[in-house]
Structures are given as C-alpha cells and as structure tokens.
Amino acid sequence: MRILIATTHVPFIRGGAELLAEDLRDELRAAGHTAEIVAIPFKWYPPEKILDHMLACRLLDLSEVAGTPVDLLIGLKFPAYLIRHPNKVTWILHQFRTAYELWDHPLGDLISSPNGVVVRDAIRHADKQIIPESKAVFCLSENVGKRLMNYCGIESTPLYPPPPHAEKFYSAQADDYLFFPSRLSNLKRQSLVLQALAKTRQPVCVRFAGTAEEPSYARRLQATARKLGLRHRVKWLDHVTEEDKRDLYAHAVAVVYPPLDEDYGYVTLEAMLAAKPVITCTDSGGTLEFVVDGETGLVTESTPESLALAMDNIWEKRDQAKAWGEAGRARFHQMGIAWAGIIRRLLGQTV
Amino acid sequence: MRILIATAQVPFIRGGADAHAEGLKEALIASGHQAEIVAVPFKWYPPECILDHMLACRLLDLTEVAGTPIDLLIGLKFPAYLISHPRKVLWILHQHRTAYELWDHPLGDLIERANGLQVRDAIRETDRQLIPQARAVYANSRTVADRLKRYCDIDSTPLYHPPPHAEQFYCAPAEEYLLFPSRLTHPKRQSLVLEALARTKQPVRVRFSGNSDRQSYGDELKSLARKLRVHNRVEWLGQVSEENKRDLYARALAVVYPPFDEDYGYVTLEAMLASKAVITCTDSGGPLEFVRHEQTGLISEPVDESLASALDRVWIEREQAKEWGKAGHALYDKMKITWPDVVRKLLS
Numbered sequence: 001m002r003i004l005i006a007t008t009h010v011p012f013i014r015g016g017a018e019l020l021a022e023d024l025r026d027e028l029r030a031a032g033h034t035a036e037i038v039a040i041p042f043k044w045y046p047p048e049k050i051l052d053h054m055l056a057c058r059l060l061d062l063s064e065v066a067g068t069p070v071d072l073l074i075g076l077k078f079p080a081y082l083i084r085h086p087n088k089v090t091w092i093l094h095q096f097r098t099a100y101e102l103w104d105h106p107l108g109d110l111i112s113s114p115n116g117v118v119v120r121d122a123i124r125h126a127d128k129q130i131i132p133e134s135k136a137v138f139c140l141s142e143n144v145g146k147r148l149m150n151y152c153g154i155e156s157t158p159l160y161p162p163p164p165h166a167e168k169f170y171s172a173q174a175d176d177y178l179f180f181p182s183r184l185s186n187l188k189r190q191s192l193v194l195q196a197l198a199k200t201r202q203p204v205c206v207r208f209a210g211t212a213e214e215p216s217y218a219r220r221l222q223a224t225a226r227k228l229g230l231r232h233r234v235k236w237l238d239h240v241t242e243e244d245k246r247d248l249y250a251h252a253v254a255v256v257y258p259p260l261d262e263d264y265g266y267v268t269l270e271a272m273l274a275a276k277p278v279i280t281c282t283d284s285g286g287t288l289e290f291v292v293d294g295e296t297g298l299v300t301e302s303t304p305e306s307l308a309l310a311m312d313n314i315w316e317k318r319d320q321a322k323a324w325g326e327a328g329r330a331r332f333h334q335m336g337i338a339w340a341g342i343i344r345r346l347l348g349q350t351v
Numbered sequence: 352m353r354i355l356i357a358t359a360q361v362p363f364i365r366g367g368a369d370a371h372a373e374g375l376k377e378a379l380i381a382s383g384h385q386a387e388i389v390a391v392p393f394k395w396y397p398p399e400c401i402l403d404h405m406l407a408c409r410l411l412d413l414t415e416v417a418g419t420p421i422d423l424l425i426g427l428k429f430p431a432y433l434i435s436h437p438r439k440v441l442w443i444l445h446q447h448r449t450a451y452e453l454w455d456h457p458l459g460d461l462i463e464r465a466n467g468l469q470v471r472d473a474i475r476e477t478d479r480q481l482i483p484q485a486r487a488v489y490a491n492s493r494t495v496a497d498r499l500k501r502y503c504d505i506d507s508t509p510l511y512h513p514p515p516h517a518e519q520f521y522c523a524p525a526e527e528y529l530l531f532p533s534r535l536t537h538p539k540r541q542s543l544v545l546e547a548l549a550r551t552k553q554p555v556r557v558r559f560s561g562n563s564d565r566q567s568y569g570d571e572l573k574s575l576a577r578k579l580r581v582h583n584r585v586e587w588l589g590q591v592s593e594e595n596k597r598d599l600y601a602r603a604l605a606v607v608y609p610p611f612d613e614d615y616g617y618v619t620l621e622a623m624l625a626s627k628a629v630i631t632c633t634d635s636g637g638p639l640e641f642v643r644h645e646q647t648g649l650i651s652e653p654v655d656e657s658l659a660s661a662l663d664r665v666w667i668e669r670e671q672a673k674e675w676g677k678a679g680h681a682l683y684d685k686m687k688i689t690w691p692d693v694v695r696k697l698l699s
Contacts, residue, residue, distance in 0.1 A: 004362055011355055012386045033454050036362045038392050043412040056410040058402040061394040065362050066564055266375045 001033045001071040001347070004062055006196035008077040013042040013213060015183060016266050017077055017093050019164045024074070027339040038062060040080045047110055047119035050096070054079045054126055055081075074346060075134070078123075080129060082130050089346055090134040094144050094263040099123040100151050101261065107186055128152045138345065140264045143285040158289075159345055160337045161267040165242065169273035170324070172250040173209035174318065177205045177235070178279070178311065179252035181245055181267055184212035188259045189302075190221055192281075198228040201317040206256060209237040209245060249274035252312045254321050258302060261285040272296070277324035279310045290335075296328035352384045352422040352697070355413055357431040360390035363402055364564055366436065366534060367617050368428055368444050370515045371491075375425065375442075378690035389413060391431045398461055398470035401447070405430045405477060425697060426485070429474075433481050440697050441482060442489040442510060445614040450474040451502050451566065452612065458537055479503045488699065491615045494636040501617060509640075511688045514617040516593060520624035522676070523601040523694060528556045528586075529630070529662065530603035532596055532618055535563035539610045540653070541572055543632075545659035549579040553666040560588040600625035605665045605672050609653060614637040623647070625682040628675035630661045641686075647679035 005028075007021045021037050028035035040060070042053050057079045062070055063086060075081025075090040099120040102108045110116040123185060131137060131154055139145040139156040148154050182188040190208055197204060212218040218236070225234050240248065249255070255271035258281040268287045271278045278297035280287040293299040300306040314321050356379075358372045372388050379386035391408055394400050408430045412690040414437065415422055424439045426432025429447045452470040453459045463466040482488060482499075488507040490496035496507045541559055548555060563569035571588070576582040591599065600606070606622035609632040616637040622629045623641065629648035631638040644650045649664065651657040665672045 002363060009389060011389065011413070011421065012385060012419075013417065034363060038362060039358065039390070041389050041391075041411050041413055043414075043416065052410040056407040059407040059410075060392055061400050061403065062362070062392060063394075065394070066364060068363075068565070070362070089496060127549050203688065214419070 002065075002068065003028055003033050003035045003072045003074065004070050005035065005037045006062070006073055006075045006077075006080040006083050006158060007037060007039050008042045008080045010042060016264070019266075020078060020093065020161055023161065023164055023339070024076075024342075027343060031204070031340075031343055038083075040079070040083075040283070042079060044096070046110065047113045047115050050079070050119055054082055054123070057082045058084065060084075067321055072347065074166070078127070082126060084133070088134045089136045089138070090131055091138040091140070091143055091346065092131070092148060092156065093140045093146065095127060095151075096167050101147055107260075118298055124151065128154070136346075136348075141286040142289055143261070144263050157345070159342050160264075160335070162337050162339060163273070164267045166244075166269075166273055168242075169246055169270060170250050171275035171329070173254045175251045177207045177252060178254050178256045178314070179207055179209070179248050179271075179276075180256050181209050181240075181248070181270075182257070183207040184208070184218050184221055187261075191224060192258055192302060192304065192307060193256055194221070194225050194228055194230060194234070195304035196311060197230050197233060199304050199308035200312050202307075202312045203233065204311045204315045205233045205235075207235045207237055207248060207252075209240045209248060211239050246274070249276060252276050253318065254279060254297070254325070256280075256307075256311065257284070257287060258300075258307060259284055259287070260302075265290075268336070269332065271325075272328040275322075275325040275329040277314060277321050277328060279307070279314060281307065290331070291328075292331070296324050296331055353416075353419065354379055354384050354386045354423045354425065355421050356386065356388045357413070357424055357426045357434050358388060358390050359393040359428040359431045361393060367537065367615070369683070370617070371444060371512065372427055372518050374512060374515055374690065375427075375693070378694050379561075382691065382694045389431070389434075391434075393428075393430060395447070395449075396460065398466050399465050401430070401470055402473060405433055405474075408424065409435065410434045423698070429478075432467060435481075435484070438483045440487045440489070441485040441507075442697060443482075443495055443507065444491045444492070446478060446498065446502075447474050447496050452498055458611075475502065479505070487697075487699075492637045493567075493640050494612070495614050508696075510693060511615075511686065512693050513690060514620045514624070516597075517620070517624055520557050520597055520621060522626040522680075525604040525673065526560045526602045529605050529607045529665070530558050530560070530599050530627075531607050532591075532599065532621075533608070534558045534561045534677065535569050537568075538612070539577060540632075542575055543609055543653060543655070543658060544607055545572065545576050545579055545581055545585070546655040547662055548581040548584060550636070550655050551660035551663050551666070552659075553663045554584065555662045556584045556586075558586045558588055558599060558603075560591045562590045562661070566624055588589045597625070600627060603627055605630060605648070605676070606637070607631075607662065608638060609651075609658060610635055611653070613638060616641075620688070622676075623679040626673045626676040626680040628665060628679065630658070630665060632658065641679075641682070643678075643682065647675050647682055 073085035073088045078096045098110045137156040138159040254277045256279045262285040264286040281302040291297045298310040300310040404567045424436035449461045489510040490507040493509045539638045605628040607630045615634040619638040632653040642648045649661040651661040
C-alpha cells in the first residue's frame, strides 16, 4: 500500500512526535509498504494564525500523486490530521491542548488573547466535525482518548507505540543519581523536582538531560537550582546522544518523571526497558497507564513535599528500587507494546 | 543563522529537486548555520488544485518558531516559494512550467482544461507579484533565468551548484556502451535515443538507468525498443544505487543526455566529473550551458538522424571522445561550481 503519514512540523524542535512518525514510517516500510511523511509547518500564535494553518491543511490534496492513488492517510497531529483523504485513519497523539484541558490552566496561552475564545471554539468545532471523517480513530493513550471523549464526544482506541530503539535499552549497576530526561519546559516540571530536592532528607542527586526551547528558560532553571543550594546535587547535561542517554538510564537508581498531564511519555517506557523504577505524580497523565505504585515505582502528589518523600524512599531502599525496576520491565513485555500489532490495527480498518 | 529551505513535496517521487534541497541544507550546516527543509505537498491537477496549494502556502507562517525568529527563508520550488517571509531569497529551480513554456507544448496539461487559461493566468500574475518581494532572486541556470525574464520580466542571477556526492565521481577505461541515467519520463526523451539507435550505422549500445514515474511508461519504452528492433542493443537497468551509478559513469564510452528543455541537468555535471563526453541536443536547455560542441561533447538536432550521427561519431572516434571527456572535467573545475560559493551568494 501507498501510505502517507500526516504530521506537524515545528522547525528546529524535535520531540517524541517526530520520532514516532519516523518509526511508524520505517515500520510500515519494513512491513512491505511504501510510506512517506508529510509534515506541515505550524505556528500557533497569534491565535488567528492557527486558523490560517488549519485552512492550509484543508486545502491540500493528498488523495493521489501523479495519477496513482495514495491508499491510506494516517493523521497524527493537529492541524495536519485535518487534511482530507477518502481513506483516512487518525492516530491522535494529542489535540491542540490549549484549546482544551489547558484552556484555563496557568500554562494556557489562548485564553489571554482577545480572540482566544473564538479561535478555541473554531478548533473544537473543526475537531468535532473532521476527526470523525476518519475510517477509524486511535489515540496515543487512554489519557488522550479521555480528553477526546470528554471534550468532543468522540470514541477512540488507545494504541501504545514502543519508544524508538526499544531493543537497545539495557540495565546495569546503579550509580548515585536519579535520571530525568526531557525537554526543559514548564509542562515537564523540572522546577517541581528542584523544589522537591530542596526538601529531601537524603542527599538525592538528579541528572537532567535535555534542552529548552528558549535558552532563557534553561538559565532560569539553573538559577533556581543555585538559589535552592542544589548546585552540587544536580547536573544539567543539556543535549545527549541516544547512546549516552541509554547509558544514563542504565546506571540510574531510578527515573524521576513528573510531567503535568503527559499525553503518553516515552520516558516511562524507556525506564521500564532499562529495568528502572519510575517516580511520577498523580496528575502526570499518560505515565499512570504504566507505573504501578509500590510495584514498578511510586506515584505521589505533585507537591514538593510528597515528591521529596518518594525520592528519599527510592534513594534509601536500593534493593527495593532494583526489584521495582525489574517488575517494570516485566510489565512492559507483558503489555505487548509492539509495532506489528499497531500496524495491523492502523491498516485493519481500510477498504 | 536559522534558515529554512522551502520546497514542494511530491510524495513517493524523488528527483533532482530533493537532492538539491538536501545539498543546500548540508552546505548551510557545514557553514555553521542551523538549517531545515520545509516541504509542502503539491498536487497540480485538476488545475484548480494548483490555486488551493498556492493559497495553502500563502497561509503558512514561517517568520518565527516558538518565539525565536527564522532569519532567512530560501524558496526553491513553486508553490512553496510563495510562502511569505520578511527576509526571503529565491533560488528558483523552475516555475510551474505548464503555465509558461510548456503551455502549448505536447507535454502541457493545463491547456486542455476548461479553466486552464484562468489558472495559468493566476499563476503568472502571482509569480509576477510575489517573486520580486524576495530580497534576491537566483535561478537554477541561465535557462530558468531566461524563462523568468521572458514571461515575467523579472531579472535573476543563475547560480550553479554541484551534483550530489560530486567528489565521488571518477573515470575508468571506457567499455562498450553509452550511458543515459535519468528517470524514464517523456521530457527526458529516452524515446528519441531509441529512435536514433534505429538509425545508427555502428552497433551503438546504450544503458538506461533509472525508474519510471509510472510503470506503464517504462513498459512503453521497452515496447518501442522492440518495435524499432534495437532491443538487443539497450539495457534497462532500473533504479541503481549511487555507487553503481558512479561505476556506470566511470566505464561509459560517453553519456547521452538529450532531454527537452531541462532546467539544469545533474547528469551533464556528473558526466563532466567522470571525465566523459556528453551528447546533447540543441533544445536541451540546461546541458547547453555546460557542453561545448566538439570540445567537451556533441550537440545535435533533436532529430533521429542527427542524434544517430552523433552517437556513431562517438562510437568510432574513441580517442576523441576520451579527450572531450577530459576537457569536460577541466571545464567543470574552471567554472568553480562549489557549495561554499552558493552559500556565500545566497546569504550575502
């Protein structure tokens, strides 16, 4: 089959969604199909620009190329998943969050614009009308599916992808640090971890790997760490290679990953593959579909005090941490998270 | 600088334009910049679809990303080069040709449609208005620049660039074949070469490498070869690896490349880099900016007998062909076609 994967392109920023689209393309090709990614640039501010980019997507025609049909379109991200196609499947990684659950959240930016309500309603209307044009609707996680149902009344089936290079992760003897790999951003909540570190009783150390979209944000985080007296307990590794990242997972005591309402969270799965326990929070979203409190890690309230207790717990009880980590890896395999099944589901609904 | 390269994407079909964009990206990164390609899908039929895709491009905003500006936008292909940006430079690979020089050509598809004329005029009007908004306008070749001047009265500067992996081409002793490496499509005129082969006096052999965009066209060519009874003097190699391709160049007696009105033509440059003579035609466009008749190859009329004479000549005069090939390589070096030079001009 000739398959196009429609996703969104934010120049110079590469995250989980880009990796997933590439993995999907490569797996489809390995399964014998012809597959290519169509990535539409997207700028979401000021709010009226969102409407422009939505319209741009509706104007594109991906039904055929030079006389030969495109058999299937797989839509992944807003607004690219609005592109028309007679045989479309949507695998929603997440909707445009500031029009939904982040609307009146401190991190919501749409609400503060004069035309924010109008644009928000246009986005919701488009999603409600257009997503059901698909032959089948999938979602990245139950968390994403729940939002889609709550806000748009649309049913979808969760489809869990393995993280990139899943087979390359490994476990090793733990050194003396917790690992937090992620883009540095408000939503990932590195700042919460810093606040928690200031309250631990144990000399817990954390290594942060990742860069910020805006360099000033990274500097602010580092200043906060210094102000809290944590300079010798945190390491800012900035960008690391995939190989180094896997090594950091392998030698961590545990992974601390408490994002706010994460759609999915490759980090959780990578930690499981490296047989490391995960510390996450009750409002972390997607991670909760994988972390079992007291069995494969710890789930705490998203307050510095609670998170500090969890980090102390893991830091002190190393044997327990190791056992939980191994239980996490067993759970990954037991959950059957694999590309073969995903491709079968995505292609299964076609004519 | 943070630089975006805007080009059009035709899914599943990879041609020179893709290699061009990637080469530019690599060159910009090698010069210390951040560069990324923005590829907007483009379907050009039915004609009204073109207008939709033009509008889609005008709606996209590439001025900044997450608060940080994009310093420069380099537009390469229609309609992606219509994307607006306060600091835009165009390096036009070609305009939408069936709205211009291919309008009333056998290969023109717009002219046959009821709204073809209106769409053609919309394209022309848009190009005339929006191309000059760029700070500088470069063209893939003099051929492309001449069309831009003739139809839109817009001045542009030809800017040549190296073919992909230019440094990896090499020369070896010639064997008994001419090479024609290209996608199998009408404008490349593999069919003309077949017709010429039917008129040669010498047992000239040709190896065609490259896939057809449409399976049926490849079959048509093979049928034609059989009909002309030249099928046992030609080989259809299909898609070959880059390594194999360079090997085929290296051992060829010469390269035959007579496309119709080619914009630029990597093949010509690759032949020069492999020190091989090039046989092309008087209406081939881009190649004529590089091939010197009876110095680095032969330029013939695009007619079977004339091309046949040229093929015969190269087949017999082996030493001459070898000299022409060497001269071609020397000419390439003299023309100083380098990526650093391209980057310097685009960013100046």
